[in-house]
Amino acid sequence: MKKLYSTILILALLLISTAAFSQFNMLYVGDIANDADSSLTGYFTDAGYTVTLISGTELAALTTPEQYTDYDVIFIAEVIGSSDANGFRTAGWPIPAVTTEGYVARTGRWDLLEDNATQFLQVASADIDDDLRYLVIDNEEHYITKWYNLDDEVSWSSKENLAETGNEAGVTGSKLDVTNSDAIQLAHFKTTSMVEFPCMWAIPAGSANFLGEGINSNIVILGLHYNGLTGGYGTDAYHDLMLRSVQWATDNPS
Numbered sequence: 001m002k003k004l005y006s007t008i009l010i011l012a013l014l015l016i017s018t019a020a021f022s023q024f025n026m027l028y029v030g031d032i033a034n035d036a037d038s039s040l041t042g043y044f045t046d047a048g049y050t051v052t053l054i055s056g057t058e059l060a061a062l063t064t065p066e067q068y069t070d071y072d073v074i075f076i077a078e079v080i081g082s083s084d085a086n087g088f089r090t091a092g093w094p095i096p097a098v099t100t101e102g103y104v105a106r107t108g109r110w111d112l113l114e115d116n117a118t119q120f121l122q123v124a125s126a127d128i129d130d131d132l133r134y135l136v137i138d139n140e141e142h143y144i145t146k147w148y149n150l151d152d153e154v155s156w157s158s159k160e161n162l163a164e165t166g167n168e169a170g171v172t173g174s175k176l177d178v179t180n181s182d183a184i185q186l187a188h189f190k191t192t193s194m195v196e197f198p199c200m201w202a203i204p205a206g207s208a209n210f211l212g213e214g215i216n217s218n219i220v221i222l223g224l225h226y227n228g229l230t231g232g233y234g235t236d237a238y239h240d241l242m243l244r245s246v247q248w249a250t251d252n253p254s
């Protein structure tokens with residue numbers, strides 16, 4: 001009987017140590033006063049992540065890989081300035097990243113695009129319409145979107161009229177695969193003007209930006225603006241897509 005108890009104790013300790021080992025530390029760059037960031041940090045915490053929140057200004061100062069060693073993944077929210085995210089690129093993309101700051105793809109930011117005029121599109125202010133609330137799935141085989149069917153329409157914001165949010169910066173889309181052949185298109189906005197500029201991309205580690213700089217970690221870029229989420233308008237699908245993006249980026253599918 002003692003041997004049985006000892007075996008059970010060892011198994012229990014192994015389970016505890018495995019759970020502790022699988023704990024992921026997330027560096028979240030955003031604004032806790034913003035409803036979207038408050039909701040999402042809470043969602044990640046409930047999912048088992050240990051979340052450290054910093055501002056965009058603080059991120060701009062993190063320019064060496066050593067400054068990221070305490071973290072397993074970084075989430076960069078759209079509410080920050082895209083230039084503040086350049087510190088992460090300067091550090092060599094040292095840890096997996098998920099970002100809703102679509103501007104980081106541009107020339108002068110992470111240089112994932114070579115031509116901002118033809119490979120990048122932003123829809124803002126009066127051009128916003130209700131179709132921007134819907135993502136159209138382009139890839140049903142990738143981990144992040146695999147529970148959907150091809151061409152499924154998925155609502156990421158329950159805000160009925162995005163134009164009412166008074167956006168200064170709107171949703172973004174890009175043609176990342178033009179200069180990044182490894183970029184994987186996952187979804188685009190339903191609205192007609194954005195069909196050729198997909199808003200969801202997965203970039204695997206080992207690829208490079210158009211300048212030839214190697215990207216050391218998995219990256220997911222989603223061009224969703226936080227104003228469509230302010231006030232708790234993020235849908236269950238939105239939160240699930242964020243979580244699955246982080247899981248894919250960290251090679252931690254569940």
